[in-house]
Amino acid sequence: MAEEAAQDTFVKAYKKLSTFEERSSLKTWLYRIAYRTALDYARKKRKEVHLDDGMSVQSNAQSALSIIEEKEVTQMVNKSVARLGVDECTVVTLYYLQEMSIKEIAEITDWTQSNIKIKLFRARNNLRSMLEGNRKKLQKS
Amino acid sequence: MIDYKAWEERIWQYFDGHLAESEKEALLQSLEKNDELLAIFESCQSLHSMLQQDKPDQPSPSFVSGVMAKINSTSLGTSGQSDWKKAGWVFLAAASVILLISIYLVVKGPESGTSQYPVLTDFVYNLTEYSFFRNLAWLSSGLFLLMMIDQVIIGTRKRQRSIKPV
Numbered sequence: 001m002a003e004e005a006a007q008d009t010f011v012k013a014y015k016k017l018s019t020f021e022e023r024s025s026l027k028t029w030l031y032r033i034a035y036r037t038a039l040d041y042a043r044k045k046r047k048e049v050h051l052d053d054g055m056s057v058q059s060n061a062q063s064a065l066s067i068i069e070e071k072e073v074t075q076m077v078n079k080s081v082a083r084l085g086v087d088e089c090t091v092v093t094l095y096y097l098q099e100m101s102i103k104e105i106a107e108i109t110d111w112t113q114s115n116i117k118i119k120l121f122r123a124r125n126n127l128r129s130m131l132e133g134n135r136k137k138l139q140k141s
Numbered sequence: 142m143i144d145y146k147a148w149e150e151r152i153w154q155y156f157d158g159h160l161a162e163s164e165k166e167a168l169l170q171s172l173e174k175n176d177e178l179l180a181i182f183e184s185c186q187s188l189h190s191m192l193q194q195d196k197p198d199q200p201s202p203s204f205v206s207g208v209m210a211k212i213n214s215t216s217l218g219t220s221g222q223s224d225w226k227k228a229g230w231v232f233l234a235a236a237s238v239i240l241l242i243s244i245y246l247v248v249k250g251p252e253s254g255t256s257q258y259p260v261l262t263d264f265v266y267n268l269t270e271y272s273f274f275r276n277l278a279w280l281s282s283g284l285f286l287l288m289m290i291d292q293v294i295i296g297t298r299k300r301q302r303s304i305k306p307v
Binding site for chain 1: 149150153184185188189191192193194195196197198200201204207208211212215
């Protein structure tokens with residue numbers, strides 16, 4: 001699905017290239033198209049996993065890295081990111097995987113910078129809770 | 142009672158590099174004094190490093206051919222629309238040329254030695270007695286004005302929408 005969305009992004013960009021007015025960088029313009037396309041796909045196909053916003057911090061939290069192998073950790077992180085809500089997943093992907101600044105993300109998504117910071121904060125807390133949950137399951141098994 | 146949420150925010154600001162030196166020192170000192178905070182810090186640190194090491198998926202080898210196939214199929218689908226647009230422009234250009242030639246011939250007057258206008262203009266002149274051209278001129282001006290509005294205002298809106306396609 002991700003690849004299909006990426007392909008559609010390039011098709012849309014190709015069709016709309018003549019309307020690009022250089023008010024933003026080409027990179028931002030392309031990412032905006034990618035973001036909108038991904039949203040469309042997400043709306044059509046994805047079932048969101050809603051998590052509680054109020055995450056309590058576990059007092060005896062330990063490093064998840066110390067328990068699981070690195071590859072498994074990467075897979076687990078990717079799965080956890082995919083389980084986030086669309087907005088949080090978008091922010092985490094752009095911030096970490098695409099190494100974008102908050103300002104760049106704001107240009108792409110039309111969200112305010114403070115809104116993005118809040119989404120990022122929630123996303124990371126949710127991810128942390130998910131990973132802690134996985135760690136506990138592993139400890140039990 | 143420690144406000145963990147506020148501390149978490151501060152810890153993430155630390156990892157994002159948004160804390161001043163003095164704030165960093167204060168945070169690190171607090172971590173030394175409080176084991177629970179230290180545990181949160183380590184948990185955040187491990188997640189932060191995991192996310193930083195994460196890499197985006199690479200496209201499959203058939204990605205480019207897939208894009209090209211989609212472009213080819215969509216350009217076939219939209220060709221009819223552009224043909225209509227072209228036909229509209231050709232029609233308007235032809236109408237304006239005919240209008241200009243007719244006006245020129247009427248202004249020039251009948252051919253010397255005769256009281257006859259050239260064929261097309263004579264026909265038009267006799268048919269409408271000048272009012273036709275007046276109306277045609279008004280109509281053409283209106284049309285050109287509408288076209289300008291379409292190009293300048295609506296065209297701009299279309300371009301703006303296309304920057305953030307939905």
